[in-house]
Amino acid sequence: xxxxxxxxxxxxxxxxxxxxxxxxxxxxxxxxxxxxxxxxxxxxxxxxxxxxxxxxxxxxxxxxxxxxxxxxxxxxxxxxxxxxxxxxxxxxxxx
Amino acid sequence: xxxxxxxxxxxxxxxxxxxxxxxxxxxxxxxxxxxxxxxxxxxxxxxxxxxxxxxxxxxxxxxxxxxxxxxxxxxxxxxxxxxxxxxxxxxxxxxxxxxxxxxxxxxxxxxxxxxxxxxxxxxxxxxxxxxxxxxxxxxxxxxxxxxxxxxxxxxxxxxxxxxxxxxxxxxxxxxxxxxxxxxxxxxxxxxxxxxxxxxxxxxxxxxxxxxxxxxxxxxxxxxxxxxxxxxxxxxxxxxxxxxxxxxxxxxxxxxxxxxxxxxxxxxxxxx
Ligand SMILES: Nc1ncnc2c1ncn2[C@@H]1O[C@H](COP(=O)(O)OP(=O)(O)OP(=O)(O)O)[C@@H](O)[C@H]1O
Ligand SMILES: [Mg+2]
Numbered sequence: 347x348x349x350x351x352x353x354x355x356x357x358x359x360x361x362x363x364x365x366x367x368x369x370x371x372x373x374x375x376x377x378x379x380x381x382x383x384x385x386x387x388x389x390x391x392x393x394x395x396x397x398x399x400x401x402x403x404x405x406x407x408x409x410x411x412x413x414x415x416x417x418x419x420x421x422x423x424x425x426x427x428x429x430x431x432x433x434x435x436x437x438x439x440x441x
Numbered sequence: 442x443x444x445x446x447x448x449x450x451x452x453x454x455x456x457x458x459x460x461x462x463x464x465x466x467x468x469x470x471x472x473x474x475x476x477x478x479x480x481x482x483x484x485x486x487x488x489x490x491x492x493x494x495x496x497x498x499x500x501x502x503x504x505x506x507x508x509x510x511x512x513x514x515x516x517x518x519x520x521x522x523x524x525x526x527x528x529x530x531x532x533x534x535x536x537x538x539x540x541x542x543x544x545x546x547x548x549x550x551x552x553x554x555x556x557x558x559x560x561x562x563x564x565x566x567x568x569x570x571x572x573x574x575x576x577x578x579x580x581x582x583x584x585x586x587x588x589x590x591x592x593x594x595x596x597x598x599x600x601x602x603x604x605x606x607x608x609x610x611x612x613x614x615x616x617x618x619x620x621x622x623x624x625x626x627x628x629x630x631x632x633x634x635x636x637x638x639x640x641x642x643x644x645x646x647x648x649x650x651x652x653x654x655x656x657x658x659x660x661x662x663x664x665x666x667x668x669x670x671x672x673x674x675x676x677x678x679x680x681x682x683x684x685x686x687x688x689x690x691x692x693x694x695x696x697x698x699x700x701x702x703x704x705x706x707x708x709x710x711x712x
Contacts, residue, residue, distance in 0.1 A: 360631035365587050366638045373594050373642060380598065419601070 451592025453563030456621035461560035467683030469524035479529035480572035481562035492664025505542030617648035649682030
Protein backbone atom coordinates (compact mmCIF):
# COMPACT_ATOMS: atom_id res chain seq x y z
CA UNK A 347 0.00 0.00 0.00
CA UNK A 348 1.54 3.32 -0.86
CA UNK A 349 1.18 6.53 1.11
CA UNK A 350 -1.62 7.95 -1.06
CA UNK A 351 -3.69 4.79 -0.76
CA UNK A 352 -3.20 4.89 2.96
CA UNK A 353 -4.19 8.55 3.11
CA UNK A 354 -7.45 7.95 1.28
CA UNK A 355 -8.13 4.78 3.20
CA UNK A 356 -8.02 2.62 0.09
CA UNK A 357 -7.41 -1.04 0.81
CA UNK A 358 -5.55 -3.12 -1.73
CA UNK A 359 -7.81 -5.79 -3.17
CA UNK A 360 -7.54 -9.15 -1.45
CA UNK A 361 -6.99 -11.30 -4.50
CA UNK A 362 -6.21 -14.43 -2.48
CA UNK A 363 -9.85 -14.63 -1.37
CA UNK A 364 -10.95 -14.53 -4.97
CA UNK A 365 -8.41 -17.23 -5.87
CA UNK A 366 -9.81 -19.50 -3.20
CA UNK A 367 -13.43 -18.96 -4.26
CA UNK A 368 -12.66 -19.60 -7.92
CA UNK A 369 -10.77 -22.77 -7.08
CA UNK A 370 -13.57 -24.13 -4.92
CA UNK A 371 -16.14 -23.70 -7.67
CA UNK A 372 -13.86 -25.05 -10.40
CA UNK A 373 -12.70 -28.11 -8.48
CA UNK A 374 -16.20 -29.06 -7.33
CA UNK A 375 -17.01 -29.36 -11.02
CA UNK A 376 -13.77 -31.00 -12.17
CA UNK A 377 -13.81 -33.65 -9.46
CA UNK A 378 -17.05 -35.14 -10.75
CA UNK A 379 -16.10 -35.00 -14.42
CA UNK A 380 -12.38 -35.68 -14.86
CA UNK A 381 -11.92 -38.03 -11.94
CA UNK A 382 -14.83 -40.28 -12.84
CA UNK A 383 -13.69 -43.86 -13.26
CA UNK A 384 -13.79 -45.28 -16.78
CA UNK A 385 -16.50 -47.79 -15.93
CA UNK A 386 -19.03 -45.14 -14.92
CA UNK A 387 -20.85 -44.79 -18.29
CA UNK A 388 -21.19 -48.57 -18.60
CA UNK A 389 -22.41 -48.93 -15.04
CA UNK A 390 -24.96 -46.21 -15.67
CA UNK A 391 -26.26 -48.06 -18.73
CA UNK A 392 -26.63 -51.30 -16.80
CA UNK A 393 -28.40 -49.61 -13.90
CA UNK A 394 -30.77 -48.04 -16.41
CA UNK A 395 -31.55 -51.45 -17.92
CA UNK A 396 -32.31 -52.97 -14.53
CA UNK A 397 -34.70 -50.15 -13.63
CA UNK A 398 -36.37 -50.37 -17.03
CA UNK A 399 -37.34 -53.95 -16.31
CA UNK A 400 -39.75 -52.57 -13.77
CA UNK A 401 -40.38 -48.91 -14.51
CA UNK A 402 -40.36 -47.07 -17.82
CA UNK A 403 -37.90 -44.21 -17.50
CA UNK A 404 -35.79 -42.05 -19.76
CA UNK A 405 -32.03 -42.13 -20.04
CA UNK A 406 -31.61 -38.70 -18.49
CA UNK A 407 -33.77 -39.61 -15.51
CA UNK A 408 -30.85 -41.53 -14.06
CA UNK A 409 -27.87 -39.60 -12.73
CA UNK A 410 -24.73 -41.35 -11.54
CA UNK A 411 -21.93 -39.43 -9.87
CA UNK A 412 -18.71 -40.48 -8.21
CA UNK A 413 -17.20 -38.02 -5.76
CA UNK A 414 -13.93 -38.02 -3.89
CA UNK A 415 -14.07 -36.80 -0.33
CA UNK A 416 -11.56 -37.03 2.44
CA UNK A 417 -10.51 -40.67 2.50
CA UNK A 418 -13.60 -42.09 0.76
CA UNK A 419 -15.29 -42.03 -2.59
CA UNK A 420 -19.07 -41.63 -2.67
CA UNK A 421 -21.19 -43.13 -5.42
CA UNK A 422 -24.33 -41.10 -5.87
CA UNK A 423 -27.27 -42.53 -7.75
CA UNK A 424 -30.34 -40.46 -8.42
CA UNK A 425 -33.35 -41.83 -10.25
CA UNK A 426 -36.26 -39.65 -11.16
CA UNK A 427 -39.44 -41.70 -11.32
CA UNK A 428 -42.38 -40.86 -13.60
CA UNK A 429 -45.59 -39.41 -12.16
CA UNK A 430 -46.86 -41.60 -9.37
CA UNK A 431 -50.50 -41.98 -8.27
CA UNK A 432 -50.15 -38.86 -6.13
CA UNK A 433 -49.63 -36.87 -9.32
CA UNK A 434 -46.20 -35.65 -8.30
CA UNK A 435 -42.82 -36.74 -9.58
CA UNK A 436 -41.27 -39.17 -7.20
CA UNK A 437 -37.57 -39.63 -6.92
CA UNK A 438 -35.45 -42.39 -5.57
CA UNK A 439 -32.04 -41.54 -4.23
CA UNK A 440 -29.35 -43.87 -3.06
CA UNK A 441 -26.05 -42.65 -1.74
CA UNK B 442 9.66 -52.79 4.82
CA UNK B 443 10.83 -50.32 2.22
CA UNK B 444 8.61 -47.53 1.00
CA UNK B 445 8.20 -46.08 -2.47
CA UNK B 446 7.41 -42.36 -2.27
CA UNK B 447 6.63 -40.27 -5.35
CA UNK B 448 7.22 -36.51 -5.39
CA UNK B 449 4.67 -35.16 -7.84
CA UNK B 450 2.61 -32.08 -8.72
CA UNK B 451 1.10 -32.04 -12.18
CA UNK B 452 2.29 -28.50 -12.76
CA UNK B 453 5.88 -27.88 -13.82
CA UNK B 454 8.53 -25.86 -12.03
CA UNK B 455 6.92 -25.94 -8.59
CA UNK B 456 9.88 -27.53 -6.79
CA UNK B 457 9.55 -31.32 -7.22
CA UNK B 458 13.21 -32.00 -8.00
CA UNK B 459 14.39 -29.57 -5.30
CA UNK B 460 12.10 -31.34 -2.82
CA UNK B 461 12.92 -34.90 -3.91
CA UNK B 462 16.65 -34.15 -3.55
CA UNK B 463 16.23 -32.45 -0.17
CA UNK B 464 13.94 -35.08 1.32
CA UNK B 465 15.99 -38.03 0.08
CA UNK B 466 19.12 -36.41 1.53
CA UNK B 467 17.29 -35.68 4.79
CA UNK B 468 16.12 -39.29 5.14
CA UNK B 469 19.68 -40.54 4.54
CA UNK B 470 21.04 -38.06 7.11
CA UNK B 471 18.61 -39.57 9.58
CA UNK B 472 20.22 -42.96 8.96
CA UNK B 473 17.80 -44.49 6.48
CA UNK B 474 19.13 -46.16 3.35
CA UNK B 475 17.66 -44.02 0.61
CA UNK B 476 17.74 -43.88 -3.18
CA UNK B 477 16.32 -41.07 -5.29
CA UNK B 478 15.28 -41.86 -8.88
CA UNK B 479 14.88 -39.43 -11.76
CA UNK B 480 11.72 -40.23 -13.78
CA UNK B 481 12.04 -37.11 -15.92
CA UNK B 482 13.23 -38.98 -19.01
CA UNK B 483 14.48 -36.62 -21.69
CA UNK B 484 15.26 -33.73 -19.36
CA UNK B 485 17.31 -35.22 -16.53
CA UNK B 486 17.85 -32.59 -13.84
CA UNK B 487 18.15 -34.53 -10.62
CA UNK B 488 21.85 -35.34 -11.22
CA UNK B 489 22.57 -31.61 -11.53
CA UNK B 490 20.70 -30.74 -8.35
CA UNK B 491 22.49 -33.58 -6.53
CA UNK B 492 25.82 -32.49 -8.03
CA UNK B 493 26.72 -35.88 -9.52
CA UNK B 494 26.24 -35.13 -13.23
CA UNK B 495 29.86 -35.91 -14.08
CA UNK B 496 29.70 -39.33 -12.49
CA UNK B 497 26.81 -40.60 -14.63
CA UNK B 498 27.92 -43.53 -16.80
CA UNK B 499 24.82 -45.70 -17.00
CA UNK B 500 21.26 -44.75 -16.11
CA UNK B 501 17.78 -45.98 -15.18
CA UNK B 502 16.83 -46.47 -18.86
CA UNK B 503 19.99 -48.56 -19.54
CA UNK B 504 19.02 -50.80 -16.65
CA UNK B 505 15.48 -51.24 -18.00
CA UNK B 506 16.32 -51.70 -21.67
CA UNK B 507 19.99 -52.54 -22.17
CA UNK B 508 20.76 -55.21 -19.62
CA UNK B 509 22.96 -52.92 -17.52
CA UNK B 510 23.13 -54.01 -13.88
CA UNK B 511 21.53 -51.74 -11.30
CA UNK B 512 24.78 -51.44 -9.36
CA UNK B 513 26.50 -50.05 -12.45
CA UNK B 514 23.97 -47.23 -12.67
CA UNK B 515 23.54 -46.33 -8.99
CA UNK B 516 25.69 -43.42 -7.84
CA UNK B 517 26.66 -43.22 -4.19
CA UNK B 518 26.50 -39.69 -2.80
CA UNK B 519 29.90 -38.40 -1.68
CA UNK B 520 28.62 -36.19 1.15
CA UNK B 521 25.96 -38.27 2.83
CA UNK B 522 26.22 -41.91 3.77
CA UNK B 523 23.24 -44.15 2.93
CA UNK B 524 22.28 -42.03 -0.08
CA UNK B 525 22.27 -43.13 -3.72
CA UNK B 526 21.06 -41.54 -6.93
CA UNK B 527 19.63 -43.32 -9.97
CA UNK B 528 19.86 -40.81 -12.83
CA UNK B 529 17.79 -41.00 -15.99
CA UNK B 530 18.76 -40.61 -19.62
CA UNK B 531 18.18 -37.82 -22.08
CA UNK B 532 16.59 -40.13 -24.63
CA UNK B 533 13.62 -38.66 -26.44
CA UNK B 534 11.92 -42.06 -26.51
CA UNK B 535 9.10 -41.68 -24.00
CA UNK B 536 8.25 -45.37 -24.31
CA UNK B 537 11.61 -46.22 -22.74
CA UNK B 538 9.94 -46.41 -19.32
CA UNK B 539 8.28 -49.79 -19.58
CA UNK B 540 6.04 -50.72 -16.70
CA UNK B 541 7.49 -54.21 -16.15
CA UNK B 542 11.00 -52.76 -16.35
CA UNK B 543 10.22 -50.08 -13.77
CA UNK B 544 8.66 -52.69 -11.51
CA UNK B 545 11.73 -54.94 -11.76
CA UNK B 546 14.07 -52.08 -10.86
CA UNK B 547 11.89 -51.01 -7.92
CA UNK B 548 11.67 -54.58 -6.64
CA UNK B 549 15.43 -54.91 -6.74
CA UNK B 550 15.92 -51.55 -5.00
CA UNK B 551 13.52 -52.64 -2.26
CA UNK B 552 16.00 -55.31 -1.29
CA UNK B 553 18.62 -52.72 -0.55
CA UNK B 554 16.94 -49.45 0.45
CA UNK B 555 14.45 -48.31 3.12
CA UNK B 556 13.17 -45.38 1.07
CA UNK B 557 12.82 -45.10 -2.70
CA UNK B 558 12.06 -41.50 -3.66
CA UNK B 559 10.71 -40.98 -7.19
CA UNK B 560 11.14 -37.54 -8.75
CA UNK B 561 8.22 -37.18 -11.16
CA UNK B 562 8.26 -35.08 -14.32
CA UNK B 563 5.57 -32.43 -14.78
CA UNK B 564 2.32 -33.27 -16.54
CA UNK B 565 0.32 -36.48 -16.60
CA UNK B 566 2.09 -38.27 -19.42
CA UNK B 567 3.91 -41.58 -19.27
CA UNK B 568 6.86 -40.55 -17.06
CA UNK B 569 4.56 -38.99 -14.48
CA UNK B 570 2.19 -41.97 -14.53
CA UNK B 571 5.07 -44.47 -14.16
CA UNK B 572 6.58 -42.52 -11.27
CA UNK B 573 3.33 -42.60 -9.29
CA UNK B 574 2.02 -46.01 -10.31
CA UNK B 575 4.01 -48.08 -7.80
CA UNK B 576 3.94 -45.51 -4.99
CA UNK B 577 3.02 -46.34 -1.40
CA UNK B 578 3.03 -42.66 -0.47
CA UNK B 579 2.89 -39.42 -2.43
CA UNK B 580 4.26 -35.98 -1.66
CA UNK B 581 2.15 -33.44 -3.53
CA UNK B 582 4.28 -30.36 -4.17
CA UNK B 583 2.06 -27.30 -4.46
CA UNK B 584 2.73 -23.58 -4.86
CA UNK B 585 0.27 -21.06 -3.37
CA UNK B 586 -1.18 -20.33 -6.77
CA UNK B 587 -4.44 -21.28 -8.52
CA UNK B 588 -3.04 -23.37 -11.38
CA UNK B 589 -0.74 -25.33 -9.09
CA UNK B 590 -3.56 -26.14 -6.65
CA UNK B 591 -5.80 -27.21 -9.50
CA UNK B 592 -3.13 -29.53 -10.93
CA UNK B 593 -2.45 -30.99 -7.49
CA UNK B 594 -6.13 -31.82 -7.18
CA UNK B 595 -5.99 -33.56 -10.54
CA UNK B 596 -2.98 -35.61 -9.45
CA UNK B 597 -4.78 -36.62 -6.24
CA UNK B 598 -7.63 -37.89 -8.40
CA UNK B 599 -5.17 -39.91 -10.49
CA UNK B 600 -3.48 -41.39 -7.40
CA UNK B 601 -6.91 -42.48 -6.18
CA UNK B 602 -7.91 -44.11 -9.45
CA UNK B 603 -4.91 -45.01 -11.62
CA UNK B 604 -2.18 -46.07 -9.20
CA UNK B 605 -1.35 -49.72 -8.59
CA UNK B 606 -2.85 -49.51 -5.12
CA UNK B 607 -6.10 -48.12 -6.54
CA UNK B 608 -6.25 -50.69 -9.33
CA UNK B 609 -5.68 -53.62 -6.98
CA UNK B 610 -8.06 -52.21 -4.37
CA UNK B 611 -5.29 -52.04 -1.76
CA UNK B 612 -5.03 -49.43 0.97
CA UNK B 613 -4.94 -46.00 -0.74
CA UNK B 614 -1.67 -44.23 -1.51
CA UNK B 615 -0.86 -42.12 1.57
CA UNK B 616 -0.88 -38.47 0.54
CA UNK B 617 1.14 -35.58 1.94
CA UNK B 618 0.89 -31.90 1.06
CA UNK B 619 4.15 -30.00 0.66
CA UNK B 620 3.61 -26.30 0.00
CA UNK B 621 6.72 -24.73 -1.48
CA UNK B 622 7.81 -21.21 -2.48
CA UNK B 623 5.59 -19.84 0.29
CA UNK B 624 5.91 -16.10 0.72
CA UNK B 625 4.44 -15.25 4.12
CA UNK B 626 4.66 -11.52 3.50
CA UNK B 627 2.52 -11.71 0.38
CA UNK B 628 0.13 -14.07 2.12
CA UNK B 629 -0.35 -11.51 4.88
CA UNK B 630 -1.09 -8.84 2.30
CA UNK B 631 -3.79 -11.03 0.81
CA UNK B 632 -1.87 -11.44 -2.42
CA UNK B 633 -1.22 -15.14 -2.11
CA UNK B 634 -3.28 -18.16 -1.06
CA UNK B 635 -2.57 -19.03 2.55
CA UNK B 636 -1.75 -22.50 3.80
CA UNK B 637 -5.20 -22.97 5.40
CA UNK B 638 -6.90 -22.22 2.08
CA UNK B 639 -4.83 -24.81 0.25
CA UNK B 640 -5.42 -27.40 2.96
CA UNK B 641 -9.15 -26.71 2.94
CA UNK B 642 -9.32 -27.20 -0.83
CA UNK B 643 -7.06 -30.25 -1.23
CA UNK B 644 -8.08 -31.86 2.09
CA UNK B 645 -4.86 -33.81 2.73
CA UNK B 646 -2.48 -33.60 5.71
CA UNK B 647 0.42 -31.13 5.60
CA UNK B 648 3.95 -32.48 5.44
CA UNK B 649 5.58 -29.08 5.38
CA UNK B 650 5.75 -25.50 4.21
CA UNK B 651 8.95 -24.43 2.45
CA UNK B 652 9.46 -20.67 2.30
CA UNK B 653 10.49 -18.86 -0.85
CA UNK B 654 14.21 -18.64 -0.27
CA UNK B 655 17.19 -17.45 -2.31
CA UNK B 656 19.33 -20.26 -0.87
CA UNK B 657 17.49 -22.76 -3.13
CA UNK B 658 18.92 -21.21 -6.28
CA UNK B 659 22.42 -20.87 -4.79
CA UNK B 660 22.40 -24.50 -3.69
CA UNK B 661 21.36 -25.62 -7.17
CA UNK B 662 24.16 -23.54 -8.66
CA UNK B 663 26.74 -25.61 -6.83
CA UNK B 664 24.96 -28.97 -7.07
CA UNK B 665 24.10 -29.35 -3.41
CA UNK B 666 20.67 -30.38 -2.08
CA UNK B 667 19.47 -27.27 -0.21
CA UNK B 668 18.88 -29.25 2.98
CA UNK B 669 22.69 -29.38 3.39
CA UNK B 670 22.88 -25.57 3.56
CA UNK B 671 22.89 -25.16 7.33
CA UNK B 672 22.11 -21.44 7.28
CA UNK B 673 19.09 -21.66 5.03
CA UNK B 674 15.45 -21.45 6.11
CA UNK B 675 14.50 -23.84 3.33
CA UNK B 676 16.91 -26.35 4.86
CA UNK B 677 15.21 -26.05 8.28
CA UNK B 678 11.80 -26.40 6.66
CA UNK B 679 12.86 -29.53 4.73
CA UNK B 680 14.35 -31.05 7.90
CA UNK B 681 11.00 -30.52 9.65
CA UNK B 682 9.22 -32.16 6.72
CA UNK B 683 11.53 -35.18 6.93
CA UNK B 684 10.79 -35.50 10.66
CA UNK B 685 7.05 -35.48 9.94
CA UNK B 686 7.53 -38.06 7.20
CA UNK B 687 9.17 -40.23 9.86
CA UNK B 688 6.08 -39.80 12.02
CA UNK B 689 7.32 -37.15 14.44
CA UNK B 690 5.15 -34.23 15.48
CA UNK B 691 6.80 -30.93 14.66
CA UNK B 692 5.15 -27.49 14.73
CA UNK B 693 4.93 -25.65 11.41
CA UNK B 694 7.34 -22.76 10.95
CA UNK B 695 7.80 -19.95 8.43
CA UNK B 696 4.09 -19.12 8.26
CA UNK B 697 4.74 -15.54 9.38
CA UNK B 698 7.05 -13.02 7.71
CA UNK B 699 10.36 -12.34 9.43
CA UNK B 700 10.35 -9.28 11.61
CA UNK B 701 12.19 -6.58 9.72
CA UNK B 702 14.55 -4.12 11.27
CA UNK B 703 13.71 -0.42 11.36
CA UNK B 704 16.08 0.35 8.51
CA UNK B 705 14.80 -2.45 6.33
CA UNK B 706 11.27 -1.14 6.80
CA UNK B 707 12.35 2.41 6.09
CA UNK B 708 13.90 1.47 2.79
CA UNK B 709 11.38 -1.18 1.89
CA UNK B 710 10.83 -1.47 -1.80
CA UNK B 711 7.56 -2.81 -3.07
CA UNK B 712 7.82 -6.27 -4.59
N1 LIG C 1 11.59 -22.70 -1.84
C1 LIG C 1 12.07 -22.14 -2.98
N2 LIG C 1 12.51 -20.85 -2.96
C2 LIG C 1 12.97 -20.28 -4.11
N3 LIG C 1 13.08 -20.90 -5.27
C3 LIG C 1 12.67 -22.18 -5.36
C4 LIG C 1 12.14 -22.87 -4.21
N4 LIG C 1 11.81 -24.14 -4.60
C5 LIG C 1 12.13 -24.22 -5.90
N5 LIG C 1 12.65 -23.07 -6.39
C6 LIG C 1 13.11 -22.78 -7.75
O1 LIG C 1 12.08 -23.12 -8.65
C7 LIG C 1 12.60 -23.63 -9.86
C8 LIG C 1 11.96 -24.98 -10.17
O2 LIG C 1 12.35 -25.92 -9.18
P1 LIG C 1 12.43 -27.48 -9.50
O3 LIG C 1 13.31 -27.74 -10.66
O4 LIG C 1 12.73 -28.18 -8.23
O5 LIG C 1 10.92 -27.73 -9.92
P2 LIG C 1 10.29 -29.01 -10.61
O6 LIG C 1 8.89 -29.09 -10.10
O7 LIG C 1 11.16 -30.19 -10.43
O8 LIG C 1 10.29 -28.59 -12.14
P3 LIG C 1 9.94 -29.54 -13.40
O9 LIG C 1 8.45 -29.65 -13.43
O10 LIG C 1 10.49 -28.81 -14.59
O11 LIG C 1 10.62 -30.85 -13.16
C9 LIG C 1 14.10 -23.72 -9.68
O12 LIG C 1 14.69 -22.60 -10.30
C10 LIG C 1 14.29 -23.65 -8.18
O13 LIG C 1 15.52 -23.05 -7.85
MG1 LIG D 1 11.97 -31.60 -11.87
